[in-house]
Amino acid sequence: MLKACMVGVMAVLLVSCSSQPGPRPHVESGMAAPSRVDLGQIPGWSSDDLDFFQRGSMSGEFIPEKTFRALVRANPDLFPNGMASFGFVTDPGEDLPVGMSRREVPHLGDQVSIGLNCAACHVGEVKFDNHPPMRVMGMTSSFDPEAFYNATVIAMLRASQPAGMKKYLGEYVREYDHRTDLSGIAKEHLNLFHNIGVALHLPAEPPKNLPPPSGPGRNTAFGLLSAVLFNEPTPYAPTKFSPVWNADQRTWVHWDGNTSSPINRNILASLGLGAPLEGRHAIMDFSLVDRQTQLSEAIRPPRYPLPVNEASASRGASIYAQYCAKCHDVPAGYEDKRLHSVTEVGTDPARVKLFTAKQAALYNDFFAKLQLDGYTPSAEPTVRSTGKYVASDLAGVWARSPYLHNGSMRTMRDLLTPPAERPKTFRRGDTEYDTANMGYKNKGSYVFDTSTPGNFNSGHDYGTSLSQGQKKDLIEFLKTK
Numbered sequence: 001m002l003k004a005c006m007v008g009v010m011a012v013l014l015v016s017c018s019s020q021p022g023p024r025p026h027v028e029s030g031m032a033a034p035s036r037v038d039l040g041q042i043p044g045w046s047s048d049d050l051d052f053f054q055r056g057s058m059s060g061e062f063i064p065e066k067t068f069r070a071l072v073r074a075n076p077d078l079f080p081n082g083m084a085s086f087g088f089v090t091d092p093g094e095d096l097p098v099g100m101s102r103r104e105v106p107h108l109g110d111q112v113s114i115g116l117n118c119a120a121c122h123v124g125e126v127k128f129d130n131h132p133p134m135r136v137m138g139m140t141s142s143f144d145p146e147a148f149y150n151a152t153v154i155a156m157l158r159a160s161q162p163a164g165m166k167k168y169l170g171e172y173v174r175e176y177d178h179r180t181d182l183s184g185i186a187k188e189h190l191n192l193f194h195n196i197g198v199a200l201h202l203p204a205e206p207p208k209n210l211p212p213p214s215g216p217g218r219n220t221a222f223g224l225l226s227a228v229l230f231n232e233p234t235p236y237a238p239t240k241f242s243p244v245w246n247a248d249q250r251t252w253v254h255w256d257g258n259t260s261s262p263i264n265r266n267i268l269a270s271l272g273l274g275a276p277l278e279g280r281h282a283i284m285d286f287s288l289v290d291r292q293t294q295l296s297e298a299i300r301p302p303r304y305p306l307p308v309n310e311a312s313a314s315r316g317a318s319i320y321a322q323y324c325a326k327c328h329d330v331p332a333g334y335e336d337k338r339l340h341s342v343t344e345v346g347t348d349p350a351r352v353k354l355f356t357a358k359q360a361a362l363y364n365d366f367f368a369k370l371q372l373d374g375y376t377p378s379a380e381p382t383v384r385s386t387g388k389y390v391a392s393d394l395a396g397v398w399a400r401s402p403y404l405h406n407g408s409m410r411t412m413r414d415l416l417t418p419p420a421e422r423p424k425t426f427r428r429g430d431t432e433y434d435t436a437n438m439g440y441k442n443k444g445s446y447v448f449d450t451s452t453p454g455n456f457n458s459g460h461d462y463g464t465s466l467s468q469g470q471k472k473d474l475i476e477f478l479k480t481k
């Protein structure tokens with residue numbers, strides 16, 4: 001049944017085993033969501049678009065919903081918070097979290113199946129003291145995709161054993177299948193797990209020497225893709241899900257500015273998360289990926305929702321002009337002037353080292369030969385290796401925490417602290433906001449250890465010798481960006 005190569009899911013294991021005004025009047029309540037959405041972020045979207053971006057498909061459904069729900073119920077230790085485990089944003093009354101889609105997929109026997117969409121990683125929530133949560137479109141979420149896929153695969157492996165199957169079927173049969181031939185049903189499901197396992201390239205033995213878990217808000221996207229598309233393992237290099245706003249004003253995206261085609265990057269995202277590939281043929285619905293792409297290109301930066309001290313911010317503006325603007329405010333048309341070598345900026349090198357010229361050539365070849373109804377390959381190569389990191393535009397920078405490409409800096413205050421004095425570890429996973437230091441509070445179940453390769457919080461020491469008062473002013477100014 002599942003002859004296709006369902007890339008990505010296994011790769012995760014392989015690689016790491018209206019009426020509610022906010023504090024400012026422009027913040028309105030969400031159309032489809034009870035937590036507030038700043039509609040100024042999505043001026044061109046209809047309420048159907050908002051719903052589609054949060055719950056619609058990107059063609060990545062990978063497991064029948066009934067199977068998934070029965071696995072969740074049979075394994076409360078793996079899914080302690082049910083479907084909403086792993087940091088998903090949720091809405092009361094909705095039976096799927098934001099970031100999960102459902103669709104009947106042909107390669108899963110037309111069963112209603114579920115998977116992730118862009119919003120799993122690119123819609124976040126922020127909690128300010130005494131305010132309802134604010135939902136931010138395009139923001140790095142606190143979702144942990146590695147943990148999500150690992151739990152799902154482990155639950156499937158458990159259900160492939162007799163005791164686990166009994167428990168799983170107990171849940172499945174009670175809810176969804178009232179036939180009495182239990183051993184027949186068990187056989188069907190073993191077959192389904194087997195087929196999914198083959199399709200996911202599950203190894204006979206779990207891999208040894210797993211790298212540390214990437215935690216919420218990060219994954220090694222290009223590492224996973226390289227392993228499954230090209231069978232080329234790469235070093236561990238977890239990256240923060242990039243904030244996605246003003247994407248239409250960029251030519252080259254990603255932390256190293258390696259990709260110029262939005263549709264190509266999103267086809268890769270679908271392939272990496274569960275859309276199958278049979279030879280050169282991508283098994284996905286192009287129109288869904290295309291719609292997600294168009295919506296994602298139209299998201300604007302979120303505005304800081306609390307009052308800002310204007311006198312302090314205007315002092316901060318001149319500090320910014322002196323210390324930061326030359327790299328972060330680059331005029332349109334000179335985008336490549338945003339690129340800086342690791343030698344210059346001094347941050348963790350793993351991500352730029354991963355994406356070599358060979359990698360770029362592999363992707364360009366892949367796209368040139370990709371078969372997908374509705375897709376036209378670009379005439380020019382759309383992927384390149386730069387060996388450098390992008391100094392992003394800092395619009396909405398208050399909502400880009402934790403900072404740097406690997407998310408190794410919890411707050412702006414930490415980024416403005418000399419490297420040797422920066423915190424060695426911090427907690428990640430909670431969404432409460434630290435207004436004084438600019439970033440998430442030091443809370444959450446994941447401990448981010450900056451001492452391991454890929455996770456270093458070195459470098460970018462710009463502005464670190466400013467006085468405490470100057471740093472405060474700079475942070476106040478940055479809230480206005």
Ligand code: HEC
Nearest residue numbers: 058117118121145221239241242253254255266269292296
């Ligand atoms: C599992 C999490 C995940 C999902 C789902 C996901 N992305 Fe991403 N996205 C990432 C990561 C990680 C990066 C950074 C990759 C890098 O540079 O190494 C990224 C980068 C991006 C960027 C580049 C932004 C910039 O400024 O450089 C865009 C645009 C983007 N994603 C859009 C999308 C869209 C649209 C979808 C849905 C079709 C999507 N993403 C689905 C994790 C995800």
Ligand code: HEC
Nearest residue numbers: 323324327340345347389390391400402403404405462463
């Ligand atoms: C010499 C160029 C340069 C200067 C000067 C500079 N930056 Fe950066 N900045 C970069 C580069 C390159 C990166 C990406 C590094 C990485 O992610 O590893 C970056 C990343 C950042 C990020 C992280 C963005 C994100 O999405 O995580 C923030 C925030 C930032 N800089 C703020 C500042 C501030 C504030 C100043 C002034 C005090 C400043 N930068 C000065 C080059 C510069």
